[in-house]
Amino acid sequence: xxxxxxxxxxxxxxxxxxxxxxxxxxxxxxxxxxxxxxxxxxxxxxxxxxxxxxxxxxxxxxxxxxxxxxxxxxxxxxxxxxxxxxxxxxxxxxxxxxxxxxxxxxxxxxxxxxxxxxxxxxxxxxxxxxxx
Numbered sequence: 065x066x067x068x069x070x071x072x073x074x075x076x077x078x079x080x081x082x083x084x085x086x087x088x089x090x091x092x093x094x095x096x097x098x099x100x101x102x103x104x105x106x107x108x109x110x111x112x113x114x115x116x117x118x119x120x121x122x123x124x125x126x127x128x129x130x131x132x133x134x135x136x137x138x139x140x141x142x143x144x145x146x147x148x149x150x151x152x153x154x155x156x157x158x159x160x161x162x163x164x165x166x167x168x169x170x171x172x173x174x175x176x177x178x179x180x181x182x183x184x185x186x187x188x189x190x191x192x193x194x195x196x
Contacts, residue, residue, distance in 0.1 A: 067092070067163040073139065073182035076191055080163070081139040081182065089173050090145060095127065095136060097162040098192055103129040106155040111168060116144045118171065120178045125168070138171065140178045146170035 072080040078099035082092040100106070108128040118124050118138040125136045147169050151157050158166040173179075183191065 067167070069097070069163060070185045072163075072185060073179055074185070074188035075137055075139050075182060076188075077135075077137050079137055079139050081179070082163075082167075083173075083176070083179065089176065091140060091142075091171050091173055092167045093124075093139060093169050093171060094162060094167045095158070096188075099134070100158045100162050100166075103127060103132065103134060105130040106158060109152050109155060109168075111147050111149065111152060112144050114144055114147055118142065118144060120175075120181070136168070139182055140171060140173050141175050142171040142173040144169055145172045 067082050069080070072082050074080050074096065078096045080094050080096050084090075106127060106129050109125065111125045112118070116124075119141045120138060122138050123135045124138045124144075127134050127136060148167050151166060151168060160166070
């Protein structure tokens with residue numbers, strides 16, 4: 065799996081989503097390298113359990129740094145089918161590789177049309193410049 069930031073969709077709250085073209089309907093979700101850099105020294109992360117249902121825009125976990133606790137929001141609705149628990153024990157992975165090595169959860173999407181509501185890479189970059 066090769067995940068390039070330019071090929072992802074983004075939430076304005078800094079979560080990214082990757083949907084492979086394999087027709088499985090399973091999307092990979094993480095947080096952007098920008099969010100990781102802004103949070104800086106990560107100290108804790110809470111992720112959901114496999115089998116848990118999430119709704120687009122609903123909080124699915126949180127990440128804590130020495131300066132803030134930030135909720136993480138699901139980009140799409142569906143069921144959690146995989147959780148990358150190794151990241152919880154090795155948070156530095158997010159700083160090293162927020163995309164391929166630092167993915168957080170995989171969701172079996174129940175409504176792929178929700179992807180249309182998310183930002184493209186260029187739109188996400190533009191929002192960072194405007195609010196950054």
